[in-house]
Amino acid sequence: MKDICHYEARWNPRVERSKVEDDHIESGQEQTQQYSNYRPDACIFDQEIDIEDTYVASVAYDQGALLSYSIQFSAPYEGYRLAINGTKGRIETNEFHVPSRIPFQFPEQTISYYPMFGSKETIEVVKQPGGHGGGDPLLLADLFIGKRSLDSL
Structure with missing residues (x-):
């Protein structure tokens, strides 16, 4: 499908490939298409x-x-940009999913x-194994084993 997508042909330097490589398809996500109609190989401007x-x-x-x-x-x-303002300052972060599909350099x-008073502090994010940035193993351990077992992970 992306072979004939004019947007893809104009902007993707790797458009000459004939097969669309996508980890969603190979991981079995194609089975969910019947529910979501999500097709990662489709042109985003298809009629x-x-x-x-x-x-x-906007929520109040x-x-x-x-x-x-x-x-x-x-x-x-794919990713997110998050900013939270509070009474003691502001926190911000950017996270990029699937680095192999991002067409530009990005920082860790x-x-x-940013405290209300004082200098900016930078907190390093430690990469954890497992789905959703390492959150899945922690949630599963908490759900099925209990919070006390988290110390052993």
Whole structure:
């Protein structure tokens, strides 16, 4: 499908390949297509795609906290940019998923803390094995073994 996508042909320097290499297909995610209609080999501007590329939500919580969320489905990378403002300052981080599919250089993930008063602090993010940045093994251990076992991981 991407072989005939004009957007792909214009912007992807590797467009001459005939087979689309995608770890979602090889990992068995193609089985979920019947539920989500997600096709990683489809052109993002195909006329058959009838969903929006960008969604935005603004949420006001009961205690006064505000949330602004946006998602962009046709961005050139997968990942997130997070910023939280609070009474003691702000934290920020960027995380890029699947580095092999990102067409540009990017730094290792860090967390920046900007206290209300004082200098910026940079916190290094330790990479952990397992899905979702190492979160899956911790959640599974907590769920099935109990919190006390987390010290042994």
